[in-house]
Amino acid sequence: xxxxxxxxxxxxxxxxxxxxxxxxxxxxxxxxxxxxxxxxxxxxxxxxxxxxxxxxxxxxxxxxxxxxxxxxxxxxxxxxxxxxxxxxxxxxxxxxxxxxxxxxxxxxxxxxxxxxxxxxxxxxxxxxxxxxxxxxxxxxxxxxxxxxxxxxxxxxxxxxxxxxxxxxxxxxxxxxxxxxxxxxxxxxxxxxxxxxxxxxxxxxxxxxxxxxxxxxxxxxxxxxxxxxxxxxxxxxxxxxxxxxxxxxxxxxxxxxxxxxxxxxxxxxxxxxxxxxxxxxxxxxxxxxxxxxxxxxxxxxxxxxxxxxxxxxxxxxxxxxxxxxxxxxx
Amino acid sequence: xxxxxxxxxxxxxxxxxxxxxxxxxxxxxxxxxxxxxxxxxxxxxxxxxxxxxxxxxxxxxxxxxxxxxxxxxxxxxxxxxxxxxxxxxxxxxxxxxxxxxxxxxxxxxxxxxxxxxxxxxxxxxxxxxxxxxxxxxxxxxxxxxxxxxxxxxxxxxxxxxxxxxxxxxxxxxxxxxxxxxxxxxxxxxxxxxxxxxxxxxxxxxxxxxxxxxxxxxxxxxxxxxxxxxxxxxxxxxxxxxxxxxxxxxxxxxxxxxxxxxxxxxxxxxxxxxxxxxxxxxxxxxxxxxxxxxxxxxxxxxxxxxxxxxxxxxxxxxxxxxxxxxxxxx
Numbered sequence: 001x002x003x004x005x006x007x008x009x010x011x012x013x014x015x016x017x018x019x020x021x022x023x024x025x026x027x028x029x030x031x032x033x034x035x036x037x038x039x040x041x042x043x044x045x046x047x048x049x050x051x052x053x054x055x056x057x058x059x060x061x062x063x064x065x066x067x068x069x070x071x072x073x074x075x076x077x078x079x080x081x082x083x084x085x086x087x088x089x090x091x092x093x094x095x096x097x098x099x100x101x102x103x104x105x106x107x108x109x110x111x112x113x114x115x116x117x118x119x120x121x122x123x124x125x126x127x128x129x130x131x132x133x134x135x136x137x138x139x140x141x142x143x144x145x146x147x148x149x150x151x152x153x154x155x156x157x158x159x160x161x162x163x164x165x166x167x168x169x170x171x172x173x174x175x176x177x178x179x180x181x182x183x184x185x186x187x188x189x190x191x192x193x194x195x196x197x198x199x200x201x202x203x204x205x206x207x208x209x210x211x212x213x214x215x216x217x218x219x220x221x222x223x224x225x226x227x228x229x230x231x232x233x234x235x236x237x238x239x240x241x242x243x244x245x246x247x248x249x250x251x252x253x254x255x256x257x258x259x260x261x262x263x264x265x266x267x268x269x270x271x272x273x274x275x276x277x278x279x280x281x282x283x284x285x286x287x288x289x290x291x292x293x294x295x296x297x298x299x300x301x302x303x304x305x306x307x308x309x310x311x312x313x314x315x316x317x318x319x320x321x322x323x324x325x326x327x328x329x
Numbered sequence: 330x331x332x333x334x335x336x337x338x339x340x341x342x343x344x345x346x347x348x349x350x351x352x353x354x355x356x357x358x359x360x361x362x363x364x365x366x367x368x369x370x371x372x373x374x375x376x377x378x379x380x381x382x383x384x385x386x387x388x389x390x391x392x393x394x395x396x397x398x399x400x401x402x403x404x405x406x407x408x409x410x411x412x413x414x415x416x417x418x419x420x421x422x423x424x425x426x427x428x429x430x431x432x433x434x435x436x437x438x439x440x441x442x443x444x445x446x447x448x449x450x451x452x453x454x455x456x457x458x459x460x461x462x463x464x465x466x467x468x469x470x471x472x473x474x475x476x477x478x479x480x481x482x483x484x485x486x487x488x489x490x491x492x493x494x495x496x497x498x499x500x501x502x503x504x505x506x507x508x509x510x511x512x513x514x515x516x517x518x519x520x521x522x523x524x525x526x527x528x529x530x531x532x533x534x535x536x537x538x539x540x541x542x543x544x545x546x547x548x549x550x551x552x553x554x555x556x557x558x559x560x561x562x563x564x565x566x567x568x569x570x571x572x573x574x575x576x577x578x579x580x581x582x583x584x585x586x587x588x589x590x591x592x593x594x595x596x597x598x599x600x601x602x603x604x605x606x607x608x609x610x611x612x613x614x615x616x617x618x619x620x621x622x623x624x625x626x627x628x629x630x631x632x633x634x635x636x637x638x639x640x641x642x643x644x645x646x647x648x649x650x651x652x653x654x655x656x657x658x
Contacts, residue, residue, distance in 0.1 A: 072611070130483045144578070146475065146482075153580020154459045155613070163577040163610050165570045168508075169498045173570065173608055179497075241494040241502065248492040249473070249578060251482020279502055281492050282401070284484070 004056050007305035008067040009111075010047065010094075012036065012085030017050040018299075020306040022063070023325045024122050026299060028054050040088045048101050055102075064105035065098060066308030068301040071110035071141075075156040075313060078108040107308040111301060113150055113159060115294070116143025117314055118304030119256045121322045124295030129319050130252040133294070134161060136239060137214075137259035140177040144250060150314025164245055166238055179238040182214035182261055185231050189217055192227055199227040218264045235261055236268045240275025247276070247285040258294030269293075333385050336634035337376065337396040338440075339423075341365065341414030344376055347628075348383040349635040351392070352654045353451050355628060357383050369417045377430050384431075393434035394427060395637030397630040400439035400470075404485040404642060407437040436637040440630060442479055442488060444623070445472025446643055447633030448585045450651045453624030458648050459581040462623070463490060465568060466543075466588035469506040473579060479643025493574055495567055508567040511543035511590055514560050518546055521556055528556040547593045564590055565597045569604025576605070576614040587623030598622075 004027065009016040011034060018029035030053045032046050056062055070083035078095020080086070095106045109117070116133035125131040131145040140162030144151040151159050162177035178184055190209045193202055201220045205211035220228035243255055262268070269291065276286050296303060308314060310321050333356065338345040340363060347358035359382045361375050385391055399412035407424020409415070424435045438446070445462035454460040460474040469491030473480040480488050491506035507513055519538045522531055530549045534540035549557035572584055591597070598620065605615050625632060637643060639650050 072613075146480065151475065151579075154582050154617075155580060157576075157614060158578060158580035160577040160610070164493070164574040165608065166494060167496065167498050168567065168570050169496050169501075172498075238497065241497050245493040245574070246578075247486075248489040249487060249575075250480075251484060251487035253483045279494065281489070284401075285486060288483075 002056075002061055003063050004061050005063050005306040005309045006051060006054055006065040007302040007309075008047065008051060008065065009301035009305060010034070010067060010069045010086075011301075012070065012083075015043075015047055015050055016302055017047075017054050018302045018306075019054040019056060020303070022310070024303050024306055024310075026302065029302065030054055034086070036086045036088060040092065043086075044097060048098070051098070051102065059104075062104050064107065064309035065102060066114075066305035067094060067098070067106070067108045068111045068114035068305040068308075069094065069108055071112070072157070073108060073110050075107075075109050075113065075152055078106060080108070105309065107313045109150075109305070109308050109314065110141075112141030113143035113152075113314065114304035114308060115141075115258065115296075115300050116145055116159075116256075116304070117150060117307040117311060117318060118296050118300045119294060120145050120318050121307045121310070121325060122296065122303055123300070124256045124292045125254040126295075127319055127322045128254045130250065131254045131256065132161070132246055132250060132252050133256045133258065134239070134242075135259035135294075136180055136182075136235070136257065136261035138182050140181050140242075141259075145318060146250060148317040148319045150311070150318070152314070161242060161246060164242055166241060176238060176242040180235045180242070180261065185214050185217055185235055185261070186212045188231050188234065189227065197227050200225045201228060214261050218261075221267075222265060229267075232264045232268055233271055235264065236271035237275055240272040241279060243272065243276050243291070244279045247280055247289070251285070253288070254290045254292065256292055256294050258300070262293060331385075331390055332392050333390050334392050334635040334638045335380060335383055335394040336631040336638075337380060337394065338630035338634060339363070339376065339396060339398045339415075340630075341399065341412075344372075344379055345631055346376075346379040346383050347631045347635070348385060349632070351639070353632050353635055353639075355631065358631065359383055363415070365415045365417060369421065372415075373426060377427070380427070380431065388433075391433050393436065393638035394431060395443075395634035396423060396427070396435070396437045397440045397443035397634040397637075398423065398437055400441070401486070402437060402439050404436075404438050404442065404481055407435060409437070434638065436642045438479075438634070438637050438643065439470075441470030442472035442481075442643065443633035443637060444470075444587065444625075444629050445474055445488075445585075445633070446479060446636040446640060446647060447625050447629045448623060449474050449647050450636045450639070450654060451625065451632055452629070453585045453621045454583040455624075456648055456651045457583045459579065460583045460585065461490070461575055461579060461581050462585045462587065463568070463571075464588035464623075465509055465511075465564070465586065465590035467511050469510050469571075470588075474647060475579060477646040477648045479640070479647070481643070490571060490575060493571055495570060505567060505571040509564045509571070509590065514543050514546055514564055514590070515541045517560050517563065518556065526556050529554045530557060543590050547590075550596075551594060558596075561593050561597055562600055564593070565600035566604055569601040570608060572601065572605050572620070573608045576609055576618070580614070582617070583619045583621065585621055585623050587629070591622060
């Protein structure tokens with residue numbers, strides 16, 4: 001009896017869906033454009049059509065459907081609240097809509113939580129019980145695996161490390177996301193250049209500072225550009241301090257870092273490690289800690305969405321699920 | 330069959346021990362001086378003697394002994410690492426020492442975690458599943474109840490909100506404890522007075538600024554002293570921002586605040602609430618949130634230590650234990 005899972009990745013640009021086996025290997029994948037600007041209903045129809053495409057011939061083989069969606073959303077009810085990158089989506093009961101269509105167990109999780117599940121079942125933290133996944137890209141998202149279960153909190157709003165307060169001084173208040181994510185770094189570079197700093201970044205964007213982004217900053221830093229290196233260091237410093245707070249709160253075994261900003265390279269990780277070691281209360285917090293890059297690339301959301309089904313929304317013990325996967329490999 | 334528990338509070342100044350019934354009512358209590366400066370072994374003997382004093386006549390009635398001790402300590406092994414207020418204590422295997430003497434289940438927890446257990450079984454958060462206890466006094470301690478269980482982390486070092494990074498600006502790095510605890514507030518008052526600020530606090534300490542503490546600041550603020558009020562506000566602002574970070578990470582139902590600084594009064598709580606409402610991502614984090622003063626006073630550590638036994642070190646579901654307690658009342 002070939003039992004299969006369906007994983008769906010609902011993104012602002014594309015929708016992806018796949019059929020996977022119980023070891024989270026992808027058997028078939030399909031994708032399409034989201035086109036959220038065309039309205040909620042057409043997007044919902046595209047999601048349904050894509051799921052039908054990857055549906056097993058015998059529907060009784062299907063264990064369930066997991067969906068990775070942009071937050072904020074309520075994973076307990078499967079309601080998508082109002083994601084900035086899905087215009088027109090407001091309190092959409094996505095889990096119920098899909099349950100009505102497919103008559104199968106449906107789990108919906110926010111993309112960072114889903115990625116955490118993927119990393120702990122098939123990625124860089126496979127088999128660990130205390131794991132924090134952080135993605136640093138246009139925002140800072142995160143998912144916490146506490147004692148083998150996805151940490152959600154009272155109504156599923158927990159695990160949002162990007163919104164930790166990191167700067168509170170002279171009336172100014174700022175979060176990890178507002179210090180370390182891509183747009184913050186681009187703003188920082190732009191402000192310095194407008195203040196007269198010299199940098200190869202000006203030429204790299206042909207003088208149009210509006211084109212500055214984390215990728216350009218990373219490439220300039222790799223080329224030895226001083227301003228770019230300062231900005232890369234600033235990002236690593238704040239990610240490192242954010243990790244210090246997380247170590248004292250969750251005492252994890254592994255920190256997994258993904259997202260575009262995490263591609264800044266070895267120097268970025270070295271600075272993070274140095275910051276953690278300097279500012280943690282004592283070495284028992286980091287002596288046995290692993291800080292590692294994400295192990296899964298493009299398929300992370302689809303794998304994590306399928307893992308949502310295997311772990312009943314992250315509430316079954318993921319390390320037991322991870323151990324089971326090895327049997328299938 | 331009268332089943333009883335023993336709770337022990339090992340503090341820097343006093344040791345307290347009590348026999349309690351299964352509803353966590355205190356049946357007999359004893360205390361003695363810690364006198365840690367006389368050496369480790371004499372203090373250990375005083376702990377043992379005090380436990381013998383509250384031991385039930387029939388030792389088979391004893392369900393176990395719980396100990397609240399100052400951190401850092403490892404709750405999984407019961408080893409007290411090196412508390413600042415217990416000179417001479419270094420990697421002391423307290424649980425094993427007591428197990429050898431009493432042949433009973435022994436649980437050791439750090440004082441803030443133990444207080445969290447007390448508040449969720451018999452105090453201000455009785456019956457809630459997602460609770461954070463914060464004590465603001467000479468330091469900032471905390472304990473997290475996540476989904477009915479005490480959050481410990483990989484080796485029991487989690488739940489330490491006092492060490493969250495709150496200020497990182499211009500190279501300066503500071504934690505919640507270094508901003509909001511009593512000594513930080515006294516330093517702040519002293520610095521302002523030495524800079525020439527006028528305040529009734531100068532007279533209150535007879536001109537000896539070394540005598541400034543949180544209690545004097547609180548009394549001066551209640552009398553309308555402007556500097557004292559600013560410092561009380563500073564403390565509330567940082568406690569509020571710390572809570573903002575905790576809401577995004579744990580999504581709790583209740584925040585319980587104890588400790589001397591929390592006696593600053595209603596204005597302090599109002600400022601905390603205003604800060605939370607201003608800086609949380611959206612109102613779903615605080616709409617149904619309760620921020621309340623601790624419900625247990627002097628006996629909190631003894632009650633929590635006994636609750637350690639009832640909850641197997643905080644790892645059994647405390648809400649089920651709390652529900653059981655009502656049966657006994």
